[in-house]
Amino acid sequence: MDEVMQLAAGHFKVPRAELAPGDDFFKKLGIDSLQALTLLSRIENHFHIELPDYELQGVTDFCTLAARIHARL
């Protein structure tokens, strides 16, 4: 979870301390679904996994995103 938030903070250039696991990242980061997808490649490279775009479908918070990643590790 922490690594995911760290990656998101770095990718969207926001202080890590401002992000919480339950945050709605669309709202918190002010991004649209297309911008959210750009984070997936960064996550794939970091965890050495493949995350199809559909894994982000319906996901709006870091907690759920981390769970989706965990399932593929």
Add this chain to the structure above:
Amino acid sequence: MLDLREYSSLGGALRVALERWPDEICLIEADRERENCRLTYRQFKEKALPLARALQDAGLGAGTRTAIIMTNQSKWLISAYAIFHCGGVLVPLDYKLTPREHLQLLAHSHAEFLIIEYHLWRAVTQEPGFSNLQTKTVVVTEAPANTELRGAKRWEEFRGEREPVFIERKRSDWACIVYSSGTGGRPKGCVMTHENYLEQCRTLASLFSFWPGVRYLSILPTNHAIDFMIGFIGPFVCGATVVHLRTLRPEFIREAFTRYKITYITVVPMILKNLERGLRERFAALPPGRRKMLDRLIAANRALTRGRPRLWLSRLLLRSIHQAFGGNLRAMFVGGAFTEPATLQFLYDLGIPVGNGYGLTEAGTVITVNDFKPFRADTVGKALPGTEVRIVNPGADGVGEVAARGKTIMSHYLDDPEMTAATIVDGWLMTGDLGKMDPSGHLQLLGRKKNMIVTEGGKNVYPEDIENAFDSLNVKEFCVFAANFIWPQRTMTGEQLVLVARVDDAAQTSSELRSQITERNRQLPDFKRISGYFLWTRDFPRTASMKIKRDALAAEVRAETDRSAIILL
């Protein structure tokens, strides 16, 4: 291109296309930097016919309703052709709906067959209502080996031995049932005939040419009316190539342009805006001297293409930009939602014409489109040949409801004569959108009459479809509206949904209500969420059967409050 006047069905036209260009590439499927498959028209046929035979053996015949739920990929098209070959009626469902919604629409459409991707099937089987699924044959693509499929068959193994029988259909027969809204309210299953599609395709191809060698990049799901036409039927009846990209990530879209030398692409406004933002950032990062030079070249291109696009000239003047798009791009198409004129003009000035159109699922693909003669960023273009567009009951400013008539308009809404009668009046499709026509016949859209929003991602959201997410809210009653339905605005952008909460005492309503609404809102996909809510202390007007009179409630609210009453979430 095939002369579509000679064909009576999509299956008939596609069948001949597969014979006409056997050695041309018809499909390329890419995922990130990988290429999953590349098929000629002959190879496409060799994959589709055994599937058609297996479907036929399982009972798929003339008029059998068959749903496809898949992301953007080659098996979508192969499966769709197999269905048409058997004379079936295709029900293309949006893969982004929830499993519950999938089950609801499968039930509403009475689909007897279903072809679905494994991860989506898995989600459907885990849904509580799964045991009620009436679909008799389910075929699942890309399922991992040794996985229990709950009675479904594997697409890759679902192959018949003998030649399938081609079942011809009449022009007036149903080709597809396409849902233009979700499920919480009243599903709108638009029944489209073969004639609707054949005529739409013929008209569009007369404006935008496809031929063998043209490469169309398909990134929108094929269940979307635009991609179904421009990313499947259109290219196929012209012998062109469809390149599927199974991701929307900008870096891979950029790469696909250059790797596959793309000729056309269709996008939604959200993608176009992202593209504009990326280009503007790159321009801003240029050293001052190069930036100045670029600005001069753009100004020259703008002046020289004012009357019409001149691709060769734009490619010469702005070479590096066009090279970044692969060097072969002729035009982009944008649809699904309203696009900011500034974005369209920005791209046109770079020599990238964007075919901006206006359409509804009920009208096939589009009813108006910009024909580039000349390019007009401020309108959604002129009516397509064969389609009539008029403004009903225009006010002094010429603005009224847009209505359309022609061979591309749907037959009716599935099992809903009442809604059909309200939508198709004397042969005219009442769009529910407001607009005006300028003297040159260009349509300008200026707002909506109907209670719905369209997102920048091209998603139609009807308030009724999301209300069940707020069930058990601790209020006396509630109702969701498009804010512009209550307080009309002459705009098609920035549309929002708001919830009206009926409470006893607005002054005493606690922050608990806010957190209840926020919590429920977050269960919805991002594009379906409400932006805010406001409190109302009078009973909602209701019909004798206790349904909320939405028009009357909106009128009451409009008379007493303005947008400042909205408590933003």
